[in-house]
Amino acid sequence: MDIDIVLKNKEQKVPPAIPAEMRAVVLDGAGFSHLRVRKVITPRPGPGQMLARVDAAGICTSLIKLIEQGSAHSLLSGWDVSRFPVVLGDEGSVTLMEVGAELRSRFHPGERYVVQPAVDIAPINHRERYKEEGKGVSKVAVGYTLDGHLAEYILISEEILAAGCLLPLSDSSLPFAHAALSEPFSCVISAQDHHVHLTQPEALKPRGVTRGLKPGGVTVILGAGAMGRMHVALAMSYRPRAIVVADLVESRLELVRTLFGPRAVTDGILLRTLNPAEKSLPAVVSEMTNFAGADDVIVAVGSRKAIADAQLLIGRGGVLNLFGGLKKGEDVVDIDTGLVHYKEINITGSSGGSPWDIARTVELMAAREIDASGHIAQIGDLEHVPEFLTRIKAQAIDGKAVVYPHRRTSEIRVVKSWSAQDEREYLKGGG
Numbered sequence: 001m002d003i004d005i006v007l008k009n010k011e012q013k014v015p016p017a018i019p020a021e022m023r024a025v026v027l028d029g030a031g032f033s034h035l036r037v038r039k040v041i042t043p044r045p046g047p048g049q050m051l052a053r054v055d056a057a058g059i060c061t062s063l064i065k066l067i068e069q070g071s072a073h074s075l076l077s078g079w080d081v082s083r084f085p086v087v088l089g090d091e092g093s094v095t096l097m098e099v100g101a102e103l104r105s106r107f108h109p110g111e112r113y114v115v116q117p118a119v120d121i122a123p124i125n126h127r128e129r130y131k132e133e134g135k136g137v138s139k140v141a142v143g144y145t146l147d148g149h150l151a152e153y154i155l156i157s158e159e160i161l162a163a164g165c166l167l168p169l170s171d172s173s174l175p176f177a178h179a180a181l182s183e184p185f186s187c188v189i190s191a192q193d194h195h196v197h198l199t200q201p202e203a204l205k206p207r208g209v210t211r212g213l214k215p216g217g218v219t220v221i222l223g224a225g226a227m228g229r230m231h232v233a234l235a236m237s238y239r240p241r242a243i244v245v246a247d248l249v250e251s252r253l254e255l256v257r258t259l260f261g262p263r264a265v266t267d268g269i270l271l272r273t274l275n276p277a278e279k280s281l282p283a284v285v286s287e288m289t290n291f292a293g294a295d296d297v298i299v300a301v302g303s304r305k306a307i308a309d310a311q312l313l314i315g316r317g318g319v320l321n322l323f324g325g326l327k328k329g330e331d332v333v334d335i336d337t338g339l340v341h342y343k344e345i346n347i348t349g350s351s352g353g354s355p356w357d358i359a360r361t362v363e364l365m366a367a368r369e370i371d372a373s374g375h376i377a378q379i380g381d382l383e384h385v386p387e388f389l390t391r392i393k394a395q396a397i398d399g400k401a402v403v404y405p406h407r408r409t410s411e412i413r414v415v416k417s418w419s420a421q422d423e424r425e426y427l428k429g430g431g
Contacts, residue, residue, distance in 0.1 A: 031068065054149050089149035187227075221246070225252060372418075
């Protein structure tokens, strides 16, 4: 379907014809041999449901765990993918195409939305497919037991609506691909929102609390991969006086300087990058803080050594965020309790975000506090999803891969950035 037709129909509020079949990325067992792009019946919405066109979808690394585990994945809650294959994809931006009769006063074809995939509600549909018919299941997820974004169309089910997980895009100029990255950015927003700093400007006054990174403080981010760079982007919105980014890969550090150097100068933030194998990170932080230590330290890489090293960087009353997850069986690390006790530091972590985090991401994108352009590295078609996942597993993509389900192409395009103009030109192009 041509994107110009979709946009024209959006203006006229007339939904285009919905095809009987659509392409989708489907998992029907454990392992990559059970992953394929195939034709499936296009879902049709019931009275309390809607059908949306998937405008763009991001490829999340968490898909690898789902593919490898199949029905054993905890979020499937007993759902047998060999009997009931699932459509993958937890990141995406959509346009409503068909609205169920019960929802037509609230929703209209042509409206754009993003979906929070972590749906904190008990299953409403297909309860018989879950263990013990869904008893005790309190959370479902888009791209798991709810249809995902790696398809030409997605069913917006009662679960999504009841949990408040359908978030509107008020800025119509926001590119499809940028909106699709609202989910990974929302995880970063949730993580930094977990930072809590106690304040007590007067000794005889009660302590106050500030949430988020400390404005005017020093933030250290360990790991400059895709998620680490998203942490840098969001950290700048808190206006710390300095951000230190450490990574062992020089090309990642160069990308940090390219993406954020000009804005750091504009906002008066000192941006420092370094390879900890070549220069002492504790020494640099001590020098920058007059030996007081950093206010916020984010470990954005799954590394036990990085967590151990991060403890040496925290100042009194600071926050250590363990954002990068460790493999099960390797996730027990030594913590210096003396730091927690005598320096009164907080250790926090988070997994995923909430609908508010998605809404906040969209708000920051509209305000140009977050620019997703430089976080997109590869562009392709639904047919390329298995290849993208293979590259991600091999760490051969440094950034996000995005697909346009309705734009057919045999080419995987490698890009340094992906702007609104790039998207417009791409969607007007041929296959």
